[in-house]
Amino acid sequence: MALSPTDVTQLATVDSARAARVLSEVRAATLSGQRAPVAPRPVIERSWERMLRSGVDPDHDFRSGLLSREEVQRRREDTALRHVLPVLREGLLSVADVAHHIMVVADDEGRVLWREGNSSVLRKADSLGFELGADWREDVVGTNGIGTPVVVRRPVQVFASEHFQRSQTSWTCTGAPITDPRDGRLLGVVDVSGPLETMHPATLAWVDSVAKLAEARLRELHLSALERLRAVAAPVLARLTGWALAVDRDGWTAAVTGMPYPNRISLPKRLTPGRRWLPTLGPCSVEPLAGGWLLRGADEPVPPGATRITLDLTRPRRWSVTVSGGGAGSWSHELSPRHAELVYLLALHPAGRSAAELAEDMFGDPGRTVTVRAEMSRVRRYLGAFLEHRPYRFREDAEVEVLLPDDPRDLLPHSSAPTVARGRISTGMS
Numbered sequence: 001m002a003l004s005p006t007d008v009t010q011l012a013t014v015d016s017a018r019a020a021r022v023l024s025e026v027r028a029a030t031l032s033g034q035r036a037p038v039a040p041r042p043v044i045e046r047s048w049e050r051m052l053r054s055g056v057d058p059d060h061d062f063r064s065g066l067l068s069r070e071e072v073q074r075r076r077e078d079t080a081l082r083h084v085l086p087v088l089r090e091g092l093l094s095v096a097d098v099a100h101h102i103m104v105v106a107d108d109e110g111r112v113l114w115r116e117g118n119s120s121v122l123r124k125a126d127s128l129g130f131e132l133g134a135d136w137r138e139d140v141v142g143t144n145g146i147g148t149p150v151v152v153r154r155p156v157q158v159f160a161s162e163h164f165q166r167s168q169t170s171w172t173c174t175g176a177p178i179t180d181p182r183d184g185r186l187l188g189v190v191d192v193s194g195p196l197e198t199m200h201p202a203t204l205a206w207v208d209s210v211a212k213l214a215e216a217r218l219r220e221l222h223l224s225a226l227e228r229l230r231a232v233a234a235p236v237l238a239r240l241t242g243w244a245l246a247v248d249r250d251g252w253t254a255a256v257t258g259m260p261y262p263n264r265i266s267l268p269k270r271l272t273p274g275r276r277w278l279p280t281l282g283p284c285s286v287e288p289l290a291g292g293w294l295l296r297g298a299d300e301p302v303p304p305g306a307t308r309i310t311l312d313l314t315r316p317r318r319w320s321v322t323v324s325g326g327g328a329g330s331w332s333h334e335l336s337p338r339h340a341e342l343v344y345l346l347a348l349h350p351a352g353r354s355a356a357e358l359a360e361d362m363f364g365d366p367g368r369t370v371t372v373r374a375e376m377s378r379v380r381r382y383l384g385a386f387l388e389h390r391p392y393r394f395r396e397d398a399e400v401e402v403l404l405p406d407d408p409r410d411l412l413p414h415s416s417a418p419t420v421a422r423g424r425i426s427t428g429m430s
Contacts, residue, residue, distance in 0.1 A: 019160065026038050030045070041162070047151070061166075101117055101192045102192070103117050106136060106146045106189050107187070109150075110135060112134045128171060130193065137150065144158055145158050145174050156174075157201070170195065171195065172198065173192075180215075191207070225291060229248055229290070229292045232290050232291065236294060240257060245259065249293070251265040265280060268331045309401070311343050311344060311401070311402045320332050320334050344423075347402045352392055376392055
């Protein structure tokens with residue numbers, strides 16, 4: 001009787017050796033262009049296709065150099081993941097150790113920053129290059145529980161020969177992305193890994209639930225930090241006339257006076273005190289506050305000029321929009337997966353799209369206008385000065401450029417939007 005991919009996953013819970021043999025046959029047949037006895041799971045099949053296009057060798061283990069100990073420490077100090085290590089340890093380590101697994105935490109570039117758990121499994125991981133500072137991006141070491149979740153932005157379990165590289169086929173990995181709850185930006189991946197016989201399908205839900213607990217903890221920390229900034233800013237704002245607002249270092253608003261309350265202001269990456277032009281606010285006076293900035297209205301005129309908007313989709317997991325000219329200076333904003341889809345769709349249709357049309361483009365369902373309008377309201381927080389609505393579109397005086405991947409099939413690989421899927425076949429842009 002033929003087995004389905006689901007059957008193979010269920011089989012692994014009672015006979016991991018047989019499941020591994022079946023998957024080995026699937027891998028060998030698929031990579032040689034023959035008909036496989038069982039179709040690979042869709043998430044694995046798409047990953048293998050990416051590997052073949054990018055030239056990853058399935059039979060030779062290529063590893064890039066490890067980060068230095070100093071660089072690993074610098075990245076640990078810079079990432080918000082350090083704040084949720086207690087949550088990850090509490091939720092994963094005790095069970096992982098008993099189940100002969102290890103917990104691995106990697107940053108948004110797939111670099112291993114923390115690695116803890118069963119000592120014997122840690123030694124086995126060394127032989128696979130699963131070390132501190134190692135590069136586990138998908139396009140470097142193939143389909144795996146760190147690099148693949150980075151690309152597809154959802155939890156993934158990779159069992160035995162579902163790994164693209166032969167050297168990893170005695171291993172099982174289950175990874176879940178951890179995103180910034182404020183804006184959906186990828187922070188990194190938490191992964192539970194071990195020998196293939198320790199695999200269980202429930203591991204996927206377990207790791208994902210702990211990743212969501214970590215995101216909830218980040219949200220709590222964010223709200224607490226805004227409360228502290230609000231307490232600092234309140235007496236300052238009370239003395240001012242005109243409009244002003246206090247924001248944290250990332251532009252999230254703590255308090256305002258004399259203006260509507262914006263949730264967030266897009267700030268340059270290296271903001272310094274002085275007179276500045278900021279998106280949605282225009283000319284401002286920027287002053288430091290403990291934990292953030294005080295932004296006050298200024299009367300300086302904004303110099304005229306054309307605005308250029310560049311949407312960069314060339315990288316597989318980091319998308320950005322850059323605005324230059326038009327008195328705005330030059331600034332960039334990193335896009336969440338959903339916002340990358342929306343801005344791409346707006347660039348595809350310079351004449352504009354209604355909420356129903358965008359819902360059709362994104363979900364194949366024109367009735368999902370509530371979701372579209374909510375997301376567009378968030379996009380307008382940083383691009384509002386350059387957008388029109390009814391229909392949604394870029395301003396006519398804005399020059400819009402889209403930078404696409406060299407291979408159209410690498411366009412927004414996380415996306416299931418029908419219009420994006422068509423764009424992977426033909427970019428649809430001249």
